[in-house]
Amino acid sequence: MRRAAPCRTLGAIRRERRVPRPMRHSHDNEPLSVGFVLLRRFTMMPFAAFVDCLRLAADEGDRSRQLRCHWVFMTSGGHDAMSSCGAAVTPCSPFRDPRDFDYIVVIGGVQDEHDAVDEAALHYLQRVAEAGVPLVGVCTGVFALIQAELMNGRRCCVSWYHHGDLTSRFPDIEPVADRLFIDDGDRLTCAGGIASADLAAYLVERHLGKAWAMKSLHIMLIDEARRGEHPQPQPVVFDKVADRLVRRAITIIEQHLGEAITVDELARRVGSSRRNIERKFREELGIGPQKFARDLRLRYGLWMLHYTAKSVTEIGERCGFADTAHFSRHFREAFGDTPTAMRKAAQRGETPVDPFFLHIASREGAGG
Template sequence: MTASPETPPLSVGFVLLHRFTMMPFAGFVDCLRLAADEGDRSRQLRCHWVFMTGGGRDALSSCGAAITPCSPFRDPAEFDYIVVIGGVQDEHDAVDEAAIGYLKRVARAGVPLVGVCTGVFALIQAGLMAGRRCCVSWYHHGDLTRRFPDIAPVADRLFIDDGDRLTCAGGTASADLAAYLVERHLGKAWAMKSLHIMLIDEARPGSHPQPQPVIFDKVADRVVRRAIGIIEQHLGQMISVDELARRVGTSRRNIERKFREELGVGPQKFARDLRLRYGLWLLHYTAKSVTEIGERCGFADTAHFSRHFRDAFGTTPTAVRKAAGEGSAPVDPFFLHIEARPASS
């Protein structure tokens, strides 16, 4: 492995905000823990971490579990990174002024700040994200843009490295970001060791797209469910019905029949409609151009994309983009809810 005992350890300070989310915290710190030592021995050798809160009080997570012991805020110079784990957003909650003051102190000291999940909200409240690219989960995109209209968040990728500001959508993406930092400081072998023990095949890059909020109710047929999964994984390219049938281990005739029974449309139209819905989502939640979105959704050109988009939604991609920028929506981007047909009696 690349790192040697003489390699300076990767030192990370965690700022745990009130009702912080457990999944991104656990993914990040466990990646550090597994890279820090041989096997699963958990000694803080190659990585070192500290949990911090205002006054060193216990940190209460959104699920009710508490992290203890926590340290009061420490000298930023002790750390390579300060990672802010945000939590449940309630505008009526009091702002953690002690944490905001500490983040400003960290920035003045030149220590890189990492905003994970809604931790980015705290970085914005501290005035540390002006003119910066900002990654946020699609789930929190609307709340962030409403509360902080001067910030332009990105919700179509897992994390962004903007030098001394790194922001991450949260969830399992925090493990990808932690592995990215471990690889930077200790080498790829240590990052892969952590991920493999966590049963993660490989680290996803920051540019990897976030999964989109597409929901299917009561799709009982196994073949259709598997086919939908394949279509979702390849929204940027055309997959022929023959190829789709081959991948799920059935015939073209059978897969077409099953799609019509379950969803009322054939697999080809279903896939196109899903790609259009993905385009609708991108128009609302990213700054990509209409041309880029059409390409990303697997359409041959902008005219092709726009024609099918108008047929599906009764409006143009340009009109949707304009309305989204003005805070209104001629088409609801969260209508991505496709119900299966009820089973016949």
């Protein structure tokens, strides 16, 4: 069997020709080559999810040879990369010629205004862009792309957790916090976390075929790749709910925030009767499942008003309400103001109602 040509040899050929590396697809039979730029205190989860997806697609089984995929870890000066959790990645290479790679993936780190900017890394990212090599900003890696002035006029995907920080630091950039990743051709941005595996699988499928992408995900115990427009999980937190049946019902409700799931359907899915599920909700939470689900959908709407640019009409539809008037009426009853007024308050930096949390205290033994 012929061994695939090493990444550096391919890169050397391209440098001699002085042409940007073209976008390749699965029929080209060349290995997928990825360079990782690991910034100071980079976040381990998105890095590990991305590179492990490549590793598992690169070889048969779990043998980890860099056959179908090549990857290189790079830092300024080639020093070891220290992650936010204290684990170090070694060995790392100094920055290489961008033409060695199909993609340069930037893994961002903890955002601290007192940290010095890695100017060498920013200059390298500018070189990558000039060479026509696609840049991938993962987690807070998108902050580095913005600092390198490579995201002007573009949307960028960011985690809901970093949305506020990004908008305050870079008010001219349009952040998107209601999806997993955005493919904008030569710029790809990802919210981070386990969504990095979804983006890596997306690129593996593009270059090597769907079978290799699914092989990686299945070994990682991920059922299927989520598309870029898949919504991010919303930061809704509940106080302790002791009853197992109620917890299962809440999980189902969370997974169907875009539709008004009926109590009968909810009872069927948890294997209970309508009467029993209503009784348990009232004993545990003090309200019935229907009101609980509606309150949760309204809370989801409140979150989108704060962290997306969607219109009130779009948000009402995403929250499962029949029309804008229906959504606005219930919203005002729940939060004391209209969706439009609440959005304006959020834009002024005010938060009359915390969009992150829905606290419903457990009512042990309470009736109702």
